[in-house]
Amino acid sequence: MLIGASVSSGVVVLVGAVFLACAVEMVEALTIVLAVGHTRGWRSAFEGTAAALVVLAAIVAAFGPALVHVPLSVLRLVVGGVLLIFGMQWLRKAILRSSGLKAMHDEDEIYRETVAELEAAGTRPDRDRIAFVMAFKGVFLEGLEVVITVLTLGTSAHRLGLATTVAAIAVVLVGVVGVVVAKQLSNVPENGMKMVVGILLVSYGTFWTGEGLKVRWPGNDTMLLVLAGTYFVMTWTFVAVLRRSSPQVESEVAV
Amino acid sequence: MNKEQPLVVRLVKGFGMFWWDFLVGDTPELFFSALLIIGVIALLSEAGHHNGAAVVALPLLAVLALGISVRRAQRSARRK
Numbered sequence: 001m002l003i004g005a006s007v008s009s010g011v012v013v014l015v016g017a018v019f020l021a022c023a024v025e026m027v028e029a030l031t032i033v034l035a036v037g038h039t040r041g042w043r044s045a046f047e048g049t050a051a052a053l054v055v056l057a058a059i060v061a062a063f064g065p066a067l068v069h070v071p072l073s074v075l076r077l078v079v080g081g082v083l084l085i086f087g088m089q090w091l092r093k094a095i096l097r098s099s100g101l102k103a104m105h106d107e108d109e110i111y112r113e114t115v116a117e118l119e120a121a122g123t124r125p126d127r128d129r130i131a132f133v134m135a136f137k138g139v140f141l142e143g144l145e146v147v148i149t150v151l152t153l154g155t156s157a158h159r160l161g162l163a164t165t166v167a168a169i170a171v172v173l174v175g176v177v178g179v180v181v182a183k184q185l186s187n188v189p190e191n192g193m194k195m196v197v198g199i200l201l202v203s204y205g206t207f208w209t210g211e212g213l214k215v216r217w218p219g220n221d222t223m224l225l226v227l228a229g230t231y232f233v234m235t236w237t238f239v240a241v242l243r244r245s246s247p248q249v250e251s252e253v254a255v
Numbered sequence: 256m257n258k259e260q261p262l263v264v265r266l267v268k269g270f271g272m273f274w275w276d277f278l279v280g281d282t283p284e285l286f287f288s289a290l291l292i293i294g295v296i297a298l299l300s301e302a303g304h305h306n307g308a309a310v311v312a313l314p315l316l317a318v319l320a321l322g323i324s325v326r327r328a329q330r331s332a333r334r335k
Contacts, residue, residue, distance in 0.1 A: 209313065
């Protein structure tokens with residue numbers, strides 16, 4: 001019973017972190033691809049997207065199997081450290097946005113800016129290099145974050161298959177919904193999702209850094225939920241304190 | 256990046272730049288805090304065998320690091 005509870009809490013946190021992280025990155029990539037497709041034509045946008053997916057698949061094929069051979073304590077320490085830094089960066093950004101110290105991530109504005117940038121680039125030839133590069137960069141950079149999240153979380157938890165499946169579901173789901181609603185991606189509560197992902201990444205980062213350094217957590221995997229709760233309270237406190245003590249500043253769009 | 260450099264050098268530089276941006280970027284305090292946290296916990300857990308202290312100190316130091324970074328951002332926003 002206890003083992004079942006600890007396994008399920010670890011799985012719940014893993015699934016939540018991977019799904020939300022992939023969904024957020026997919027929203028960002030999709031915004032760029034839609035802007036490129038609408039402005040410069042779909043052919044080069046799709047070619048750039050396909051090329052980025054091929055390169056990402058190659059990275060997964062090259063590094064995925066190799067990670068399995070790294071000793072688990074070393075892997076967990078390195079992954080824990082990376083997730084701790086990565087998660088704190090996400091959480092910091094989400095806290096600053098929620099408290100009004102940083103502008104919200106506005107997909108509509110990013111869409112408009114991307115379209116303006118592409119229109120300023122002039123006429124479009126049959127094979128559009130600018131559109132290709134823009135779509136490639138957007139999908140590759142956002143996709144790389146997905147790959148790193150899935151590989152690190154999946155291998156450290158010995159659930160790479162589950163992490164990959166959840167990531168694929170998130171990518172397809174956001175892709176389908178995004179295409180259907182087209183330019184309404186700004187309705188996605190991105191900052192809230194980023195905050196949850198940040199909390200889960202810092203929780204995992206803390207947990208695995210400890211495991212890598214031979215810390216014996218009370219309750220084993222169940223400790224993940226305690227850590228997530230602790231970081232949630234911390235986040236809420238930081239946002240509340242900052243809202244009270246800070247003037248609303250930045251007005252530019254954050255990318 | 257200098258296009259006259261050999262492809263291998265450019266790729267290695269690009270790889271290094273990516274990880275630098277990814278891990279350090281505009282929040283070096285979080286990067287160095289994480290290194291410090293790892294060092295402190297290694298001392299407590301592996302060298303000192305103080306497991307209880309390590310369990311408490313690890314999340315506490317992470318909260319402290321984030322607090323310092325957020326405070327730094329708040330000060331920087333006030334100056335603008």
